Amino acid sequence: MLSIPRCARAVVGRLPSRAQLFKVTHPTCTPPISRACCSTASTAAASNTCGTPVDDNAPSGFSKKLKDGPSLADFMSSETGVPGGELSRLDSVEEVPYLSAEDLAGNERKVYFETYGCQMNVNDTEISWALLKKAGYLRTNNVDEADVVLIMTCSIRDKAERRIWTRLRNLRLDFSRIRGKLNHVKVVLMGCMAERLKKEVLETERLVDVVVGPDAYRDLPRLLAVAGSGQKAVNVQLSLEETYADVTPIRLNPEKSGAFVSIMRGCDNMCSYCIVPFTRGRERSRDMATIIDEVRYLCDQGLKEIVLLGQNVNSYRDVSEESFQKFGVKMDPTHNSAGFKTIYHNKEGGLRFADLLHKVVQVSPEVRFGFTSPHPKDFPDELLDVINENDNCFKYVHIPAQSGSTRVLELMRRGHSRESYLDLIQHIRKKIPRVRLSSDFIVGFCGETYEDYLETLSLIEEVRYDFGFLFAYSMRKKTHAYHRMQDDVPQEEKMKRLHRINDVFNAKALELKNAYIGDEELVLIDGDSAKSTEFWAGRESGFNVVVFPKTSVPCALTGASNVELKKGDFVKVKITDCNMKTFRGAAMERTSVTHFWQQRHQQAHNNLLVSA
Incomplete structure (x- = not known):
């Protein structure tokens, strides 16, 4: 596979097909020579026809193809955008050799959006809408009017996927009842489920026309153009760099008083149960200046509440050259919460989440700021101090525990024990008086015994959360648990444990809430x-x-x-x-x-x- 340097990827167009890569035109010859099917003899003949001497020592066959293949320049745009020569992927026009500008244009075709899952998916839908609107598409709130139905999916649990499968089949059935509608409307599957189940939705079920992964939204106009010619189109390539920092999302509900701002994407934690690193890729963060600019824009629009988003939001680490020049260099290593460790080596350098949050809350003292979803390992005192000392920060922290058993936490690869988690909770409540807490819990994980489950119940009773998100474990392909563990807790037992943990959780939450009456x-x-x-x-x-x-x-x-x-x-x-x-x-x-x-x-x- 060709390796394209970072500077090139910033302006590179979509990769042409293999045949197009090896189809070149000789400087003085017509028609073009197709190297994909050219033998040594025919190459020599072509060279003689052009009056070019043949080198008997020249490489032949596949070596010749490699030697005369495309160079780096073939993958780079000649446009660098503005201002000041800075690269701008949003404003540059990416040429696709086999599609005309007319093919790529939306031509006021109508797009209908459906979003499932977390706040990141909401923000991704808004990014997609910004890109499609720029390409000339319109939005409709009526699926019957749509030329394109775009479904943003979630793959975190089996229940979420089953819901989307049902929706896709119903859509196909509805369109088949209207003459010509089935062939006219293009169904686009996006997000985590797109990356994970691309083969099933395209080839086995044949329910969609386009599959787009979380890092390929810029490719939507091209993919829709390909689908318009009757072909299936897919791009689920994950990126080490894509953050959509230069795309201003267009809010789907502009009447709301709040908005989401994505600050980082991906996750490096590799918890054994979690599919996110495989559907969202490695961690990468936006540079701080673009985040502050977006926050300032939203504040100027009159919004009163902004939530910073990321799959592991508080592991934000800006190592961009622009931020080093503007905000200064920090080379100290990452500081984990006491008693927490990571599966990867400690990262050094860069501006951290506490630095970002401190800058963001200063944009407007009359706008309230929050963040989700964090990992408990990334709560150094610097971050807790920012939350406590700034009145326009939510006095709320989400601390996912997942289990109350140290043994199960080790199986989950969470990087902490029950005791270190409880120490963190106590420390947070000391640093942020009156703080509200929430958490995530999974019951029925691989190897969870009834005694392990009772430890989770006791943790909930001891901590007392304001609210939480409780789930029965569902195994995901590609994860560490899928390859190395047995899903050995029966589904019936999982549901019994889930119902009981819900009852205990709600009872403790009610006790906590009663203490707030009169406030x-x-x-x-x-x-x-x-x-x-x-x-x-x-x-x-x-x-x-x-x-x-x-x-x-x-x-x-x-x-x-x-x-x-x-x-x-x-x-x-x-x-x-x-x-x-x-x-x-x-x-x-x-x-x-x-x-x-x-x-x-x-x-x-x-x-x-x-x-x-």
């Missing part, structure tokens, strides 16, 4: 409650959902005594009741991030004086 919390109104349009719903600074009646309230910012609240307002809400998943409260006043926290800090100071 005053800062809530960002996200919209109507799911159950009633007479109630607002939003999240407080600990990421819990709060619902409260729609009433007029005083405004702490203007002094007005009676203002109507609206979506996107920050409101001080007094918590009056709760259930396992939701707080209920009463609106007290319209406020801002800065004003609310100034009041809280002053109240805490006054309480200290009274107690003294």
